[in-house]
Amino acid sequence: MIAAAARSAWIAGGLSLAVALLIWFTPPPEGLTVPAWRLFAVFAAAIFSVIVGAFPIFTASVLAVAATVMTGLLKPAQAYAGFANATILLIVVAFLVARAVVKCGLGQRLGHLVVSLFGRSTLGLSYSIFLVDGLIAPAFPSNTARGGVIYPLVVGLAEAGGATPDNPARRRLGAYLMFSGMVSLSLSSALWFTAMAANPLGAEIARSAGVTMTFGSWFVAASVPTLLAMALLPYLLLKIMAPEVTATPDAPAAARKALTALGPLSGGERTVAATFVVMVALWASAGTFGLDSTAIAFLGLGVLMATGVLTMGDIAKEGDVLATFIWFAVLYTISGQLNEMGFMGYLGQRLAGALGGLGPLPVFLALVVAYVLLHYLFVSQTAHVLALFAVFLDVGVKLGVPAVPLAFTLLFASNFFAVITPQGSSANLLFTGSWYLSQGELYKLGAIATVLSLVVYLVLGTPWLMLVAR
Amino acid sequence: MTRTRLLGLVLLALVAAMAATRVSGQVAPSADWRTFDGTWSASGQRQALPTVDGRPAGTFQLSGAIALTSGVGLSRGFRGEAIGYDNGAGVMVGHCVWTDERGDRVYSQLRSETVAAGRLVTGTVTGGTGRYTGLTGEFTFEWQYVIEGESGSISGRAVGLRGRVRGGGRAQ
Numbered sequence A: 001m002i003a004a005a006a007r008s009a010w011i012a013g014g015l016s017l018a019v020a021l022l023i024w025f026t027p028p029p030e031g032l033t034v035p036a037w038r039l040f041a042v043f044a045a046a047i048f049s050v051i052v053g054a055f056p057i058f059t060a061s062v063l064a065v066a067a068t069v070m071t072g073l074l075k076p077a078q079a080y081a082g083f084a085n086a087t088i089l090l091i092v093v094a095f096l097v098a099r100a101v102v103k104c105g106l107g108q109r110l111g112h113l114v115v116s117l118f119g120r121s122t123l124g125l126s127y128s129i130f131l132v133d134g135l136i137a138p139a140f141p142s143n144t145a146r147g148g149v150i151y152p153l154v155v156g157l158a159e160a161g162g163a164t165p166d167n168p169a170r171r172r173l174g175a176y177l178m179f180s181g182m183v184s185l186s187l188s189s190a191l192w193f194t195a196m197a198a199n200p201l202g203a204e205i206a207r208s209a210g211v212t213m214t215f216g217s218w219f220v221a222a223s224v225p226t227l228l229a230m231a232l233l234p235y236l237l238l239k240i241m242a243p244e245v246t247a248t249p250d251a252p253a254a255a256r257k258a259l260t261a262l263g264p265l266s267g268g269e270r271t272v273a274a275t276f277v278v279m280v281a282l283w284a285s286a287g288t289f290g291l292d293s294t295a296i297a298f299l300g301l302g303v304l305m306a307t308g309v310l311t312m313g314d315i316a317k318e319g320d321v322l323a324t325f326i327w328f329a330v331l332y333t334i335s336g337q338l339n340e341m342g343f344m345g346y347l348g349q350r351l352a353g354a355l356g357g358l359g360p361l362p363v364f365l366a367l368v369v370a371y372v373l374l375h376y377l378f379v380s381q382t383a384h385v386l387a388l389f390a391v392f393l394d395v396g397v398k399l400g401v402p403a404v405p406l407a408f409t410l411l412f413a414s415n416f417f418a419v420i421t422p423q424g425s426s427a428n429l430l431f432t433g434s435w436y437l438s439q440g441e442l443y444k445l446g447a448i449a450t451v452l453s454l455v456v457y458l459v460l461g462t463p464w465l466m467l468v469a470r
Numbered sequence B: 001m002t003r004t005r006l007l008g009l010v011l012l013a014l015v016a017a018m019a020a021t022r023v024s025g026q027v028a029p030s031a032d033w034r035t036f037d038g039t040w041s042a043s044g045q046r047q048a049l050p051t052v053d054g055r056p057a058g059t060f061q062l063s064g065a066i067a068l069t070s071g072v073g074l075s076r077g078f079r080g081e082a083i084g085y086d087n088g089a090g091v092m093v094g095h096c097v098w099t100d101e102r103g104d105r106v107y108s109q110l111r112s113e114t115v116a117a118g119r120l121v122t123g124t125v126t127g128g129t130g131r132y133t134g135l136t137g138e139f140t141f142e143w144q145y146v147i148e149g150e151s152g153s154i155s156g157r158a159v160g161l162r163g164r165v166r167g168g169g170r171a172q
Helices: A002-025 A034-051 A057-070 A086-103 A106-118 A122-139 A143-160 A171-191 A198-207 A215-241 A251-262 A267-284 A293-306 A312-316 A319-340 A343-353 A360-377 A381-398 A403-420 A426-432 A439-468 B003-027
Strands: B034-049 B057-071 B077-086 B092-099 B105-112 B120-128 B136-148 B153-166
Touching: A002 A034, A034 A057, A034 A319, A034 A343, A034 A439, A057 A319, A086 A106, A086 A143, A086 A267, A086 A293, A086 A312, A086 A319, A086 A426, A106 A122, A106 A143, A106 A251, A106 A267, A122 A143, A122 A171, A122 A215, A122 A267, A143 A171, A143 A267, A143 A293, A143 A426, A171 A215, A171 A403, A171 A426, A171 A439, A198 A381, A198 A403, A198 B136, A215 A403, A215 A439, A267 A293, A319 A343, A319 A381, A319 A426, A319 B034, A319 B057, A343 A360, A343 A381, A343 B034, A343 B057, A343 B077, A360 A381, A360 A403, A360 A439, A381 A403, A381 B034, A381 B136, A381 B153, A403 A426, A403 A439, B034 B077, B034 B136, B057 B153, B077 B105, B120 B153
Parallel strands: none
Antiparallel strands: B034 B057, B034 B153, B057 B077, B077 B092, B092 B105, B105 B120, B120 B136, B136 B153
16 A cells, blocks of 8 residues: 555656656747746646656745855846745744744634524534635735635634644545635635725726726725625535545534633733734734735734743644645746746736637627636736736737636636635735645545635626726 | 040049949848837836935836838747836836747947836947847837836836847848
8 A cells, every 4th residue: 555655656756856857858849938838847747746646845945045045047146035025024034923823712702602602503613604704805906815814714613623733533624614714815815906906006007907906996896796606606616625524503502511611811912912912903904004914913922022922942843844845935926937037927918819800798708817827827917917817908908808807807807716725825825834734635525615715706797887887 | 544534534433432332232132111000018026215305216127029021131029028226216228028939130339318108219230149240220118107016026018119120141
């Protein structure tokens, strides 16, 4: 059994190397430089190796960065630039703050509280995540920061349900709740104009094509498809992921009992709660006061360390955070360099440009589907919007697609495609780093959830947009 | 030599010179202007410094994909890199390099009022390498949008990239 697994890992590793070599030694297509093509070879092979189970994403990433520097594709300063990226640092610090919420018991208390209100079923717990996230989302332009708020709640819910990554009897329950958190962040970002940094950027680009988007018009356009997706996806994912426990009629009463047993808030819980409330308030007002989201997270972590809620011993145990930091910074950088070398723009131009001669509806569908699929190559939603949104909008309008529905649909897609890969958005990382879900499961579930959202937005959202957003 | 014969020789020389000029034009097609058309999506960094009149001066560095939809003798796409200086008072100058899949390059100089949406940029092609050696020409494009992000990041898309070139080798 073990020998067979080792053999298949070797085969998968060999296949990954073959993918890298095949692309590397194939002449680049007209219009692409050799360095861009070879960097794509490294990136594609790294992602391929994770999908086929040759390596964990961490191993694939460190091999990739070593290859890019040692072959001279990237200078060291370029290759390691992601390690100084503010958003990636925010994820690391949010991980540590979330650990404080769990350590002091506040996470479990919050979990019991939510279970006491919504815990008659696992589906109810999932909806509670979507509800909380959907309500706070318009105040959080950084969906990564919002993940820092939602993640401790999801951990608390999982632990209140007895689901820990090392408990095989309840692992799928934890996995379902974690993936619900990821999908919720992606859909709440699509619901509100101000719930994701790239939404206003996209609106500014759309304005240059004559499309005006405001907070109100965005909400009206997004409301029907997004709320439907929020209603459908928890149910469909429940059927697909089949958590061990689905009906828990006694759970609310048990949760109330557990809350009583916990007694009043401890000193540590009070400190963490106060720190967290201040952090949330600062994150929500960061745009207004020009505050940096990462600095706010550092401030919160500093307070938790200074008050002794977190100790250096706690930090030393967080090796997973270091692993996440390294692999995400590497993939973020390689994807960004591919974009700077013109690879993303080239691919988008070529794909979009191949649609001449089709009618407006096929063009619309093909553009949206291609736009979503191209997110396999991106490690940032904002980078994707800046690289491809204008190209796809421009091509669609020239081929007769109405600009307003196309612009809105592409920007909604820029949010819901975040879960297509574990690295598709920095907001995913807190959940993917929780160890409830393997990398293989994340790719599979990410593809399923993205297709489900795509169907909802195309089938139900398009007629709605034609009706309200002319 | 009689006057008639001299006149005949002069006329013959004139006709020969005109013929030579015409033939020369026919056998050297690389001297013809060839037009091209495309777009450029670019991202990079901008650094700014305040000036006495309050308008910041700055440098920028951009790179991204140039996609050409027409243009005889040029690749269908290039990696476009530009570096420039905007004095904050309405003058931007820069240098641009286009690199194709063979590594052959087209060099140009850029000039415009400033780097901002709706601004027209003019470029002068000053030469190249490989199949673009000796290439000269000119082009213009307009920034469809220019968006500044965090930490000095900048993204933009140039549309209406149109121009003409002559000289250089012909692409296969």
